[in-house]
Amino acid sequence: MMKEIIRINNITQLHESIDYESPKHPLISVIDFSKRKHQNRMHDISVALGFYTISLKDGKNCNLKYGRNKYDFSEGSLIFTAPGQVVTYEASNYVPVNEGWLLCIHPDLIRPYSLYDRMKDFSFFSYDTHEALHVSDHEKSIITEVVKSIERELSQNIDVYSQDLIVSNIEVLLNHSNRFYGRQFITRNQLHKDVISRFNQSLEKAFEPVNIELHGIPTVKYLADKMGYSRNYLSDMLRKETGKNTLEHIQLKLVDKAKTMLLNSSDPVKEIAYSLGFEYPEHFSKFFKKQTGMSPTMFRN
Secondary structure, eight states: OOOOEEEEOSHHHHHHHTTOOOOSBTTEEEEEGGGOSOOOOOOSEEEEESSEEEEEEEEESOEEEETTEEEEOOTTEEEEEOTTOEEEEEOSSOEEEEEEEEEEEOHHHHTTSHHHHHGGGOGGGGSOGGGOEEOOHHHHHHHHHHHHHHHHHHHSOOOTTHHHHHHHHHHHHHHHHHHHHHHHHHHTHHHHHHHHHHHHHHHHHHTSHHHHHHHOSOOHHHHHHHHTSOHHHHHHHHHHHHSOOHHHHHHHHHHHHHHHHHHHOOOOHHHHHHHTTOSSHHHHHHHHHHHHSSOHHHHHO
């Protein structure tokens, strides 16, 4: 039976739902977990928030589930969520989170700024929770200091400069997060090499005739699901390690398979197109020419 999803559309509604003091600003707030009045227990609650969140938490025996994956969060882990994402809290022996903070940012706050258009570039908002950013003590102090700066702006009288300064601090926070994720990719180099090896195996398997017939040309989502990663995290990891994202790897493999079939068989081009998962042969010809600079027939000749 599917769990009911609790939808919380604004920050004031979130504060009320967790019995926290009213937000000082309707479009942004910082929730200090140590100051919550009641540390209510959460069991299998699915929540969809209408705003961005960044959280630094410390919980014991508590799993946070996003999609099909679980993540046992601990102190020093930053989790990012975007508006509309569904997060499920699972806890059999839940000990309440009493340390850390949650920064809530409504899209309307940043809509008038260039940051609004940049948000799509911060791909970690679409990572799964098990792909959280694990920060060092030094990195945690940098992040927390920026959040404290936002808190200080919210605590004093709002003036014409307040929103500009708050949004500037948000951008600084996100830029730091980008840098720290880059560090995490580097420090997990050996682990990622193993992932690259598994990815290549999954990619090869996805192009086997039986799988092409069942699923068609493999998509980024198909391979990410097979690997157990979100689409953005897998693409970012591949780009860091190989210089190419998931889609580019798929396209390279597709061209490689096509070249082999064109040179090693006398099958008509349209039959090769069908066997590679293209519904229309002209789509295959257009794709092949875009990737190689020549038509399939020219390449064969």
